[in-house]
Amino acid sequence: MGIKRLFSLLVLTFAVFGASFFAVAKGEGNNTNTEVKPAEAKAGEAGEKEKNKLDVAGVIFGHIADAHEWHFFSIKHKDAEPTEVAMPLPCIIYSPSKGFFVFSSSKIEEGEGYEGFHLVRGAMKEKVVAYDGSPLYDVSVTKNVLSMIIGVVLLLWVMLKAGKKYAANGAMKAPSGFQNFIEVVVVFLRDEVGKPCLGKKYERYMPLLLTIFFFIWINNLLGLLPGGANFTGNIAVTACLALLAFIVILANSKKTFWGHLFNPPGVPGWMKPMLVLIELVSLFIKPMALMIRLFANIMAGHIVILALICIVFIFAAINTVVGAGFVPVSLAFAIFMFFLELLVGAIQAFIFANLTAVFIGQAIEDPHDVHEAHGVAEEISM
Numbered sequence: 001m002g003i004k005r006l007f008s009l010l011v012l013t014f015a016v017f018g019a020s021f022f023a024v025a026k027g028e029g030n031n032t033n034t035e036v037k038p039a040e041a042k043a044g045e046a047g048e049k050e051k052n053k054l055d056v057a058g059v060i061f062g063h064i065a066d067a068h069e070w071h072f073f074s075i076k077h078k079d080a081e082p083t084e085v086a087m088p089l090p091c092i093i094y095s096p097s098k099g100f101f102v103f104s105s106s107k108i109e110e111g112e113g114y115e116g117f118h119l120v121r122g123a124m125k126e127k128v129v130a131y132d133g134s135p136l137y138d139v140s141v142t143k144n145v146l147s148m149i150i151g152v153v154l155l156l157w158v159m160l161k162a163g164k165k166y167a168a169n170g171a172m173k174a175p176s177g178f179q180n181f182i183e184v185v186v187v188f189l190r191d192e193v194g195k196p197c198l199g200k201k202y203e204r205y206m207p208l209l210l211t212i213f214f215f216i217w218i219n220n221l222l223g224l225l226p227g228g229a230n231f232t233g234n235i236a237v238t239a240c241l242a243l244l245a246f247i248v249i250l251a252n253s254k255k256t257f258w259g260h261l262f263n264p265p266g267v268p269g270w271m272k273p274m275l276v277l278i279e280l281v282s283l284f285i286k287p288m289a290l291m292i293r294l295f296a297n298i299m300a301g302h303i304v305i306l307a308l309i310c311i312v313f314i315f316a317a318i319n320t321v322v323g324a325g326f327v328p329v330s331l332a333f334a335i336f337m338f339f340l341e342l343l344v345g346a347i348q349a350f351i352f353a354n355l356t357a358v359f360i361g362q363a364i365e366d367p368h369d370v371h372e373a374h375g376v377a378e379e380i381s382m
Helices: 002-029 039-052 056-064 143-169 178-223 235-252 255-262 269-318 320-363 367-381
Strands: 069-075 083-088 090-095 099-104 117-121 126-130
Touching: 056 269, 069 143, 090 126, 143 178, 178 235, 178 269, 178 320, 235 269, 235 320, 255 269, 269 320
Parallel strands: none
Antiparallel strands: 069 083, 090 099, 117 126
């Protein structure tokens, strides 16, 4: 029953959004008048049509971009400006020449100012700048920051709830309910990621790997909610996660790792400089691969779902009947992509944790393990 109810809720959600936008498009399309009007009126109508034209790129990138307010949706009116349903967030600005400023994002809009600051919006981000061009530091609680806080709270709640059950019932008693689900995931990561990649030292790094997996997974799921933030689809977020993994790799690396990096064994001397350069480049490519893989996959999923929904309004702008006929097709593809993204969210969290374990395992490899590996390679070659 749970899956059926979830599916029905998704269908209802997409249908409501589709019907509301379609009604707006239909209302605009039917607003015709055959009366001959002067050139000024025609020019005004042309400007009004251009204003009411659906900006697909703006809708898509406005959803996946970070912002100083959490925008949910807009309610369009026939003869008035649309009503924006959004939650203002606190702006925290530090200016070396003026000091700290804390105010609501509702007081600062594009083209308008507050306390000498104004908001500049771009395609993928927006920033607060000073009118006089003086430097400032923006540490505001943006949409992505608030989404991260919600994700951290959920992560702590889930883990502490499961931990209390273990503390009360003991580790030997069979888990039940939500604790059972958490244990299945933890055991899977331990047996399929920790032990194969890290060997006997897996217990030391399991807290890190579990935190990375659940943090990414929870935020991936939050981003799929209607009006959710594109947190893990922000390259700054994935860059910080990759940097954390890179620091752990370097901090725990052993002499064997650096020895093979700067003095590759079994290689002619004239080839070593070239191989050292390649190894150094590959060392920095590892965190970049972690960063780009997660960012690109999550952002692409959001773009595809939004593009499928916007197709309805593109066809509705051409012809109302065609737009109405395309609603079921767009709805079906959007729901399919939604369920696909549920799977992708879990897979990307697993891949990030798995690759982090692989890179750490390469850095903490013991010398005798390396010699044994070379011995096995020589036996195979013979």
